[in-house]
Amino acid sequence: MLSREAAAQVSRVLTEALPYIQRFTGKTIVIKYGGNAMESEELKNSFARDIVLMKTVGINPVVVHGGGPQIGDLLKRLNIQSEFIEGMRVTDAKTMDVVEMVLGGSVNKDIVNLINQAGGSAIGLTGKDAGLIKARRLKVSRRTPGMDKPEIIDIGQVGEVESVNIKLINALVSDDYIPVIAPIGVGSDGASYNINADLVAGKVAEALKAEKLMLLTNIAGLMDKEGKVLTGLTTSQVDALIEDGTIYGGMLPKIRCALDAVQGGVGSAIIVDGRVPNAVLLEVFTNAGVGTLITNQQPE
Ligand SMILES: Nc1ncnc2c1ncn2[C@@H]1O[C@H](COP(=O)(O)OP(=O)(O)O)[C@@H](O)[C@H]1O
Ligand SMILES: CC(=O)N[C@@H](CCC(=O)OP(=O)(O)O)C(=O)O
Structure with missing residues (x-):
């Protein structure tokens, strides 16, 4: 049982959180x-506690997870080389087995x-359960300096989302x-596809018309070259940052999926520093404004 002091504290906290709880009750994040x-x-x-708390107050969390470093660890132990192109892991059959074991397992x-x-x-x-994530092979285009046209590269069993079974x-x-949800997709022929988890989260959020898409990562947000966190960016500002190399690697799929999601009807997308304890609750229940916010509204 709670002490009087603890009950008073709970009352204070809940009263402060009430407007945020009411705003998101019944909504999907x-x-x-x-x-x-x-x-x-x-x-x-x-x-885990943040997710349970959200659900307890009537918000519907849907989790999509990654596991890139964990896949990397097992590949290393098995002596399988791995390479990333445009933020995507080149995935041959052996690598796909490991990806499926680590993510789905x-x-x-x-x-x-x-x-x-x-x-x-x-x-x-995983995307294989009840055809949750139908996928097709992703072709990556890479611009090489000195070449007029971007080259199309085949990076193996890497997929893009074709459809999401929202009924399930x-x-x-x-x-x-x-x-x-683990970001494994299934092709029309039953083949497994390794899909970047940001892309799956973006498409799931779009299909569910979620109120919010939160991308928890290991950095304070999208940064400029001086390390300042940028927020409220337009599509063309993001394109310019990709062009001049400010956005590269794993931030590429993250920012692209955030833009696609808000253009596809998701209320807002936010890139949040997941190394901060209670990052999820801080973002939902406070005005702390951590990370990079992406909305469909053009800044004034
Ligand atoms: N402009 C940028 N701002 C912040 N991080 C960037 C930027 N461009 C590239 N990155 C890199 O993207 C990484 C985040 O992507 P990634 O490692 O794939 O994270 P996650 O595993 O959480 O999806 C950062 O740790 C950083 O190294
Ligand atoms: C195609 C592709 O790159 N797939 C990713 C899937 C996991 C992932 O996205 O994990 P994080 O969110 O932790 O980076 C991979 O193989 O690492």
Whole structure:
């Protein structure tokens, strides 16, 4: 039982949080949990508690997770070389096996378990379950200095999202389950596709017409060359930052999916520093304004 002091504290906190809780009650928030933001047990536990708290106050969280560093660790142990092009892992058949084992197996079940230990009812899925994420092969185009046309590169079993089975997600959410989705897609022929988790989160948020898309990563937000966090950017400003090399690597799919999501009807997308404890709650329940916010509104 709570002490009088603790009850008074709960009352104070809930009164402050009430407008935010009311604003998001019954709404869907898609949270992409990046592999880099899973760096300690403490952080993972704080993430799991935040998700359960959201659900308890009537918000519907849908989690999409990554696991790039965890895939990298196992590939290294198995002596399999790995390379990234435009922020995407080149994925041959051997690599795909490892990706599927790590994402659909250890990482997915770890998050599911932590949420359930924190009192939630999480259910783990990959895109193969009930055809949750139908995918096709992604062709990456790369601009090489000195060449007029970008070259199209085949990077193996890397996919892009063709469709999302929202019937399955909605059925789970309305029964109070918290879906935890691993970014593995399935082709029309049953082939597995490795999909960047940011891209899956963006498409899931779009398909669900989510109120918010949160991308938890290991950096304070999108930064300029001096390390200042940028926010409220337009599409053309982002394009210019990609062109001049300010945005590269893993930030490329992240920013592209955030822009696509808001253009596709998601209320807002935010890139958040997942190394901060309670990053999810801070973003939903405060005006702390952490990270980079992307909306469809043009700044004045
Ligand atoms: N302009 C930029 N601002 C911030 N980070 C950037 C930028 N351009 C590239 N990055 C890189 O993108 C990384 C985030 O992407 P990634 O490592 O794929 O994260 P996650 O695993 O969370 O998806 C950052 O750690 C940083 O190294
Ligand atoms: C095609 C591609 O790059 N897939 C990613 C999938 C995992 C992921 O996106 O994890 P993070 O969010 O932790 O980076 C990979 O193989 O690493």
